[in-house]
Amino acid sequence: MTRFIVAPQWQGSSSSRAMQLVDGAEAIAGDLPRASTTVLEAPAEAGDAQGTRVQRISALVRMRERIEDAMRVSDEPAVVVGGDCGVALGAVSAIAGDDLAVVWIDAHPDLNTPDSSPSGAFTGMVLRAIAGEGEQLLRLEPGIAPSRLVLVATRAWDAEEEAFVAAHGVTVVRADELGSPDALAEAVAATGATRVHVHVGLDALDPAEIAGVAQAVPFGARTAEVVASIRRLRERLSLAGATLTEFSPSSPEAAVEDLGTILRLIGALA
Numbered sequence: 001m002t003r004f005i006v007a008p009q010w011q012g013s014s015s016s017r018a019m020q021l022v023d024g025a026e027a028i029a030g031d032l033p034r035a036s037t038t039v040l041e042a043p044a045e046a047g048d049a050q051g052t053r054v055q056r057i058s059a060l061v062r063m064r065e066r067i068e069d070a071m072r073v074s075d076e077p078a079v080v081v082g083g084d085c086g087v088a089l090g091a092v093s094a095i096a097g098d099d100l101a102v103v104w105i106d107a108h109p110d111l112n113t114p115d116s117s118p119s120g121a122f123t124g125m126v127l128r129a130i131a132g133e134g135e136q137l138l139r140l141e142p143g144i145a146p147s148r149l150v151l152v153a154t155r156a157w158d159a160e161e162e163a164f165v166a167a168h169g170v171t172v173v174r175a176d177e178l179g180s181p182d183a184l185a186e187a188v189a190a191t192g193a194t195r196v197h198v199h200v201g202l203d204a205l206d207p208a209e210i211a212g213v214a215q216a217v218p219f220g221a222r223t224a225e226v227v228a229s230i231r232r233l234r235e236r237l238s239l240a241g242a243t244l245t246e247f248s249p250s251s252p253e254a255a256v257e258d259l260g261t262i263l264r265l266i267g268a269l270a
Helices: 021-030 057-071 087-093 128-132 159-168 181-188 225-236 252-267
Strands: 002-004 037-039 078-081 100-105 149-152 171-173 195-201 236-245
Touching: 002 057, 002 195, 021 078, 021 252, 057 078, 057 087, 057 128, 057 171, 078 087, 078 128, 078 252, 087 128, 087 159, 087 195, 087 236, 100 181, 181 252, 195 225, 195 252, 236 252
Parallel strands: 002 037, 002 078, 078 236, 100 149, 100 195, 149 171, 195 236
Antiparallel strands: none
């Protein structure tokens, strides 16, 4: 049985709607099976940078530890529901190994470093941290090799992120390639991994598919194609874990309109 861990972290975001990530996590939690869902308490304080270039790092470190502890309670795979994309660090670090691939379905590659980040927000650095680079308090050691990272529906790049992908040959699957459900599965199988963590940032979807994201980016993926691609991927590799993040509805009423789409994605992951 799949477990669900709800981590209503907002401190990794730079959005003016960051606090609404808490509302989004709580809205999703209300539709998850209560018996298999653990809701973590987010740090009450905003946190501070503690002399680093990562905003609110003190709160982020605390939540990483809480996610890792919740993940390690059982060997059963878990879907971690955010909150901002930063929750993926704890989710991946609890299951990391040299046989693991990370699929990053997100409009943003989140491959900045603290030095290159224009905002200092960890959500834009988390995949680089998963690859073992960045601020020492927030990175995997050893990280997941870039050859085991697969970016999907990514279309909002910073220069440092483009340079990292080019230098390391990171696999990229465009949104328009997802019309074939085999495209993602074949890309991940080609990494040689036997297990996979799938991250879904909801801004990967086309804005016509979902309203409750703070940074909508045009020309995104279709929900049906993402669902079909994840299902086909799971037929090829073992799903070690997953994350679903970045739901920041403008109101409780608006949240209801998106929950059907979100639950389809969760169904594919679970």
